[in-house]
Amino acid sequence: MTRLESADTTTMQILKVAASHFAEKGLAGARVDEIARDAGVNKATIYYHIGGKAELYSEVFRANMHQSAEKLLSNVASKTSAEDKLRAYITTMVENLHDNPCAAPMMMREMASGGENIPEEGLNYVMRIFMTLTEILKQGQEEGEFRESNPAITHLMIIGSIMFYAAGEPMRQKLMTLFDGELPQQVFTDDGRLAAEISDLLVHALKN
């Protein structure tokens, strides 16, 4: 546990505000002045406590990934059957992205730039999460529960679905205000139902 994970309220507040700015504007688009203003601290405080903009970004990314990935790996490990593990994987990921709305936009930006600014610990987690799903799929296939599938594509499909759902809220709002009358009504319900629907669709796609 590094210094920056400590419960220093000033630092935590900076990280929290920085996350939303990085999510909405990206590393290049975010402004240190604005982060300081919205966090209610002097700009020099950020440099004193954390370092430059790049360190701030790395720490935000690292902390998010750490928390989400540990919960995901733990929840999956608590199940035994492949389908239960897959549902736990999907449900936990939906929950994580719901609890932390900045995570999906930040990860999508990183995908777009080839993961250039993902800190090393983050890449390790990306890898572990991928390998975990690969093993779930392998287990399901060996037990005859899942049909054969390319694990890389399946992985991308699951992650992509959930990420796009999680990051898509502002876009949906924009489209709904622009094309009010033309959209089919009642497409969105509560988050619990949505996680279940995504799980159902994906499990349905993979099962024999």
Add this chain to the structure above:
Amino acid sequence: MTRLESADTTTMQILKVAASHFAEKGLAGARVDEIARDAGVNKATIYYHIGGKAELYSEVFRANMHQSAEKLLSNVASKTSAEDKLRAYITTMVENLHDNPCAAPMMMREMASGGENIPEEGLNYVMRIFMTLTEILKQGQEEGEFRESNPAITHLMIIGSIMFYAAGEPMRQKLMTLFDGELPQQVFTDDGRLAAEISDLLVHALKN
């Protein structure tokens, strides 16, 4: 057809190079100087022919969307059954994103920022593409071919899967060099097969 769609080689070259820069670095991260250098033109030429950085971005986005969306809508319209339309929808989208590697990263960045910099024509296309899929799903359900599903979630799942696949190539490369030995081998084949695999998975998820 606007002036910027004309076959002026200088302008086309600028747009082509700008697309790759916007895809990799985003609007805020891209540098006009670098775009001019890589396009082999003087920086002032960009301002003379196109306008500022924002106009350059808008035009790149608009032209990409226009070309991709027209092809998508046309290919879907040429089919009759819901499954054929769905396969055409998915296959054409995969092809489009393959032919234009900048499209997926740019769209993912726009998702992350709530579509803030999508020009109006682009938003119209986003809406038409969404409505097209909604109607395909509706047709399939009415004909008893597809099971019931929330169209918004289904839509996000399809788009998300394909976008993540298309934009994920640099990330895959990064992970493959970092975690060479640990990855399962032969996960990636040729693009035609990949499009088919994605189609199969998604159609399988939706069919009764």
Add this chain to the structure above:
DNA sequence: GTCTATATACCGATAGAC
């Protein structure tokens, strides 16, 4: 540890020669 003031560098955009 927190503030003000400022250094330093960069970047988008343009003026003006040709």
Add this chain to the structure above:
DNA sequence: GTCTATCGGTATATAGAC
């Protein structure tokens, strides 16, 4: 239409007082 040179604004980062 294309070049050079440069302006003006802005952003990161820091020095130094308190």
